[in-house]
Amino acid sequence: MDHEAEEQQGSDDPRIAWTRRRVLDATRQLLVEEGQEAVTPTRLAEMTGVSRSTIYRRWPEPNDIIFEAIADDTEAPPFTPSGGIRQDLTRYLEALREGLRGSHTGLLATRIDRAEHDPEVAKMLRTIAENRRVLIADLLEHPREEFSEAQALIVGPLMYQRFLAREEITDELIERIVDAYMQNRTDLSE
Amino acid sequence: MDHEAEEQQGSDDPRIAWTRRRVLDATRQLLVEEGQEAVTPTRLAEMTGVSRSTIYRRWPEPNDIIFEAIADDTEAPPFTPSGGIRQDLTRYLEALREGLRGSHTGLLATRIDRAEHDPEVAKMLRTIAENRRVLIADLLEHPREEFSEAQALIVGPLMYQRFLAREEITDELIERIVDAYMQNRTDLSE
DNA sequence: GATCGTGTGGGACACTTCGTCCCGTATCCG
DNA sequence: CGGATACGGGACGAAGTGTCCCACACGATC
Numbered sequence: 001m002d003h004e005a006e007e008q009q010g011s012d013d014p015r016i017a018w019t020r021r022r023v024l025d026a027t028r029q030l031l032v033e034e035g036q037e038a039v040t041p042t043r044l045a046e047m048t049g050v051s052r053s054t055i056y057r058r059w060p061e062p063n064d065i066i067f068e069a070i071a072d073d074t075e076a077p078p079f080t081p082s083g084g085i086r087q088d089l090t091r092y093l094e095a096l097r098e099g100l101r102g103s104h105t106g107l108l109a110t111r112i113d114r115a116e117h118d119p120e121v122a123k124m125l126r127t128i129a130e131n132r133r134v135l136i137a138d139l140l141e142h143p144r145e146e147f148s149e150a151q152a153l154i155v156g157p158l159m160y161q162r163f164l165a166r167e168e169i170t171d172e173l174i175e176r177i178v179d180a181y182m183q184n185r186t187d188l189s190e
Numbered sequence: 191m192d193h194e195a196e197e198q199q200g201s202d203d204p205r206i207a208w209t210r211r212r213v214l215d216a217t218r219q220l221l222v223e224e225g226q227e228a229v230t231p232t233r234l235a236e237m238t239g240v241s242r243s244t245i246y247r248r249w250p251e252p253n254d255i256i257f258e259a260i261a262d263d264t265e266a267p268p269f270t271p272s273g274g275i276r277q278d279l280t281r282y283l284e285a286l287r288e289g290l291r292g293s294h295t296g297l298l299a300t301r302i303d304r305a306e307h308d309p310e311v312a313k314m315l316r317t318i319a320e321n322r323r324v325l326i327a328d329l330l331e332h333p334r335e336e337f338s339e340a341q342a343l344i345v346g347p348l349m350y351q352r353f354l355a356r357e358e359i360t361d362e363l364i365e366r367i368v369d370a371y372m373q374n375r376t377d378l379s380e
Numbered sequence: 381g382a383t384c385g386t387g388t389g390g391g392a393c394a395c396t397t398c399g400t401c402c403c404g405t406a407t408c409c410g
Numbered sequence: 411c412g413g414a415t416a417c418g419g420g421a422c423g424a425a426g427t428g429t430c431c432c433a434c435a436c437g438a439t440c
Contacts, residue, residue: 015387035307037227042426051389056428106306112353113303116296117225122356129355149363156350157342163302164349165319165342166312173339180370205416232397241418246399
């Protein structure tokens with residue numbers, strides 16, 4: 001009852017929502033294509049047609065623009081479980097690999113960087129990780145409380161390959177991740 | 191024979207080396223404590239005492255300052271192998287965990303971010319990963335060619351826990367990583 | 381459909397920072 | 411000691427920042 005709507009927070013004036021959307025979209029585009037230092041009020045004004053006055057009025061602290069831009073990107077991975085646990089996990093990792101090839105993945109790198117100095121962003125990352133955790137835990141019918149380490153073992157290798165080693169995520173890697181999880185799972189369940 | 195020295199590249203004039211060192215040290219400090227947007231020629235001049243003229247003269251493109259700063263940080267993890275493979279791997283991961291608690295770890299987040307838009311930084315990350323790979327592969331007496339996936343499985347979970355989930359790296363996590371690797375290893379060797 | 385309220389666009393403004401240049405000086409090297 | 415070279419300081423135009431004010435247009439309400 002407290003919050004009015006989900007998409008447009010606060011006012012329902014279409015003008016507000018419109019400028020907000022245009023600016024944040026442009027911000028994400030700049031973040032992906034050029035990097036954080038490219039995101040500047042003047043630049044956003046040129047791109048969107050929104051005047052500098054409006055941007056400064058709505059975001060008195062320009063840093064908040066980037067924050068809102070990366071906060072709005074709540075990418076819920078479309079995924080429909082079906083087969084057994086092993087197959088579902090494999091398909092989840094394949095979907096995750098596909099997602100890591102998408103353009104908006106660059107936003108994750110931005111978050112990683114800013115989380116080092118902005119506690120709010122750090123909290124954002126923790127929240128995202130936790131949401132994913134319960135999602136995958138349920139998918140794998142794994143007790144949520146014991147899933148913290150398992151999540152790191154499952155998702156970590158893909159993230160490492162994408163952001164640190166910067167190499168392709170092979171089918172073999174996914175297979176080994178699944179094998180390791182299933183092995184450990186049977187070890188625990190009996 | 192081509193390269194003259196390692197530490198001081200090019201000239202051996204102590205004045206050049208001195209300013210270079212002061213500026214790059216200050217850059218790393220700023221990167222860790224405040225973030226990329228804090229690294230600016232004027233700011234560096236104030237911190238180091240080096241004049242703006244000198245900074246602009248030596249780095250006509252200010253972006254190169256950050257690049258050199260994160261490139262110079264070739265942290266070779268001090269590690270002396272001794273016991274069996276299982277124990278060595280455990281101790282390596284514990285050392286890695288300790289390293290991830292250090293302050294210069296923030297530089298890694300900077301690299302991850304900049305690698306998205308700077309091919310040179312991306313190459314830097316790949317090189318670092320590869321150097322580590324042969325190091326760990328030799329430590330574990332693992333064929334280097336087949337170690338790519340294993341490295342992701344070993345290092346990935348720690349990186350995920352540190353930069354994405356932003357939670358503590360537990361002893362249990364390390365133990366599970368080691369278990370999974372040893373399990374997979376025996377599977378392959380016989 | 382007219383009127384009030386509110387968000388926007390445009391421009392002016394002082395201020396800061398950026399990047400370049402020049403020159404006097406200090407330091408290094410032979 | 412003397413030539414070469416890097417540094418420091420200051421001046422400079424250009425550009426960007428953040429703030430303000432006012433006219434305008436759009437949305438909502440009667």
